[in-house]
Amino acid sequence: MKTIRISFIGAGKVGFSFGKYLKKHGLEIAGYLSRNPDSSRAAAEFVSTEVFLDYPSLIRESDMILITTPDSSVRPVYEELTRYPLEGRIVAHMSGGMSADVFKPTNLFGVEPISIHPICPISDKYQSYRNLETCYFSLEGSDAAYKRVMEEVFSRLPNRTTRLTGENKALYHLANVTVSNLYLPLMAKAARYLASCGFEEGDAIRALSPLMEANIRNVLEKGILGALTGPVERGDCATVKRHLSVIPPSDEAIYRELSRSLVSLAEEKHEERDYRELKDLLR
Structure with missing residues (x-):
């Protein structure tokens, strides 16, 4: 099975937790990049991986780039990424409320876009990865990205998945908020x-x-x-x-x-x- 190298931009609770979870199941985590170097170093130490200091070095080492920043930063991060060669790479975010359309246009950059979202709370940097084993994950994005993520990532994980369409993402997020907040x-x-x-x-x-x-x-x-x-x-x-x-x-x-x-x-x-x-x- 092909080894896919996954990197994270954003070293908060989601980046810590999902990186640790993927590493636990044998996936290769290339490293972390964050606006706060202390955060990326802490995440890299927790997951036993590397720290990236700039976008070009992260892109070179990555087959899949996971943006785990706050929602408001996902588009600016993508725009920064597109200044560099991205051909053939999966670019993903983990927002429950945003669709993969935030990455458009992708045809100009050869990006395979997707959103990945766990239907479970992630409240602690160092402990929440333990709760991901039983979570459903939703996937939404291009056919090529979906196929690769299913084959190269979720084939190694015990989780069940559901594929969404972009127009259903807001309703999907409403379901999550209803049981977790309302x-x-x-x-x-x-x-x-x-x-x-x-x-x-x-x-x-x-x-x-x-x-x-x-x-x-x-x-x-x-x-x-x-x-x-x-x-x-x-x-x-x-x-x-x-x-x-x-x-x-x-x-x-x-x-x-x-x-x-x-x-x-x-x-x-x-x-x-x-x-x-x-x-x-x-x-």
């Missing part, structure tokens, strides 16, 4: 409700944790419909009325909207049940 305000609301009942803030989160963890396990084991429980699923109008009588006015709209979504799921799960009274209550 639920946090709901947790905060629930914690505030318990605090109003006399719980300390830390105790509120700890008290709710088994409920959240059990629900996640149920979703993974039984699917969304199989994990569905609670008063909305039961069609329990009396309990929902009690909720509406105590909920803070600022939270009522989101409670109604999410509960209506739960009704739709409940109707899918229990086609024989009549949820009309509950739907009228939630309007």
Whole structure:
């Protein structure tokens, strides 16, 4: 199997973690380049590879160049790269929200563009690589780059992959943000409700944790419909009325909207049940 040499521009959490992960699975990491030399040296030491001081030396040693900078820097880095010969090289970024179109034009430079994104949190430079084993990865870009990355990189990795189109990248990122960020305000609301009942803030989160963890396990084991429980699923109008009588006015709209979504799921799960009274209550 061909050995592909991979280099990183950007030595933050993603660069550290993905470089270490690839090295662990036997891929050749050529080295790191960063605006902050201390960061590139730290990453190179962590991954046991080299430090590059300029673009030409990095390009010479690389078959694949991974840009792991903040999103706002991806395009400027690419424009800097295109000042030098790039023929036949894969140029990739690891942004969840940007498509590989950020690298256009590529035909002028002979670049094979692709975006690679792990569906998992990367929060620690030195530890997050351990969590990548079970992650799905999305790939989006040119046919040539996709084929090479699948054959030369992911054939060595245990991860499952899904190929995206550029027009779906924003919707894909919305899915990631929904489960990783948008639920946090709901947790905060629930914690505030318990605090109003006399719980300390830390105790509120700890008290709710088994409920959240059990629900996640149920979703993974039984699917969304199989994990569905609670008063909305039961069609329990009396309990929902009690909720509406105590909920803070600022939270009522989101409670109604999410509960209506739960009704739709409940109707899918229990086609024989009549949820009309509950739907009228939630309007």
